[in-house]
Amino acid sequence: MSRPRLFIGNRRFSSWSLRAWQVLKKSGLDFEEVLIPLNDVDTRSAISAISPGGTVPALHTDDGVIWDSLAICEWAAEQVPSLWPAAAPLRHRARSATSAMHAGFLALREHCPMDLGREPAAMELNDATRMDVALMQALWHDVATPAGPYLFGEWSIADAFFTPAATRFRSYAIDLHSEAQAYCDRLLADEDFLSWEAGALEEDFPNPYENPI
Numbered sequence: 001m002s003r004p005r006l007f008i009g010n011r012r013f014s015s016w017s018l019r020a021w022q023v024l025k026k027s028g029l030d031f032e033e034v035l036i037p038l039n040d041v042d043t044r045s046a047i048s049a050i051s052p053g054g055t056v057p058a059l060h061t062d063d064g065v066i067w068d069s070l071a072i073c074e075w076a077a078e079q080v081p082s083l084w085p086a087a088a089p090l091r092h093r094a095r096s097a098t099s100a101m102h103a104g105f106l107a108l109r110e111h112c113p114m115d116l117g118r119e120p121a122a123m124e125l126n127d128a129t130r131m132d133v134a135l136m137q138a139l140w141h142d143v144a145t146p147a148g149p150y151l152f153g154e155w156s157i158a159d160a161f162f163t164p165a166a167t168r169f170r171s172y173a174i175d176l177h178s179e180a181q182a183y184c185d186r187l188l189a190d191e192d193f194l195s196w197e198a199g200a201l202e203e204d205f206p207n208p209y210e211n212p213i
């Protein structure tokens with residue numbers, strides 16, 4: 001079996017790539033990573049050549065291509081089931097919370113894009129974004145297992161899905177309840193996240209929000 005290849009976007013901006021990459025790291029599975037710079041004149045053709053969905057992350061395995069972050073995480077969990085909580089009720093909650101993040105919180109995602117190079121600074125939030133911030137904190141409060149330390153006990157795919165949100169709350173200096181802030185601090189102290197972030201800060205690609213193509 002050849003090494004799976006994970007195609008990712010810029011570490012600084014590609015929140016979907018971060019999720020899949022962090023889960024593959026936690027899985028302990030061997031993989032190779034290939035970075036495709038976003039917001040480049042060649043980006044579209046480069047991504048289309050490796051991803052039927054036209055997006056990164058995309059994972060190439062001997063069995064074919066998986067081109068969605070959650071599908072890549074599920075591929076990893078097929079081999080390393082501990083990426084989801086072992087107890088069925090927790091696992092069901094973890095999958096539900098993960099799907100909520102994968103499919104929702106659009107205002108927060110659009111209005112506060114992940115930018116690991118941004119100096120934390122507050123900005124005016126619109127109503128929809130403020131609602132997303134409140135809803136996410138309520139979701140965490142409702143689903144979290146008190147045992148901790150992560151949302152569902154041990155670190156799981158759900159925590160990978162919320163890590164980019166934690167970076168947004170920090171980058172845009174968004175006030176959180178103390179419980180939510182403590183959870184974000186834990187996510188941002190994760191060693192794999194810190195390694196991704198260090199790589200992001202070394203990147204020298206144009207900022208797509210300042211120089212859109």
Ligand SMILES: N[C@@H](CCC(=O)N[C@@H](CS)C(=O)NCC(=O)O)C(=O)O
Pocket residue numbers: 009013014015016017038039043044047054055056057067068069070
């Ligand atoms: N639902 C997809 C979303 C992936 C996505 O939107 N990726 C962005 C980068 S973060 C992308 O590839 N954009 C294409 C482009 O910038 O041309 C997933 O979960 O993987």
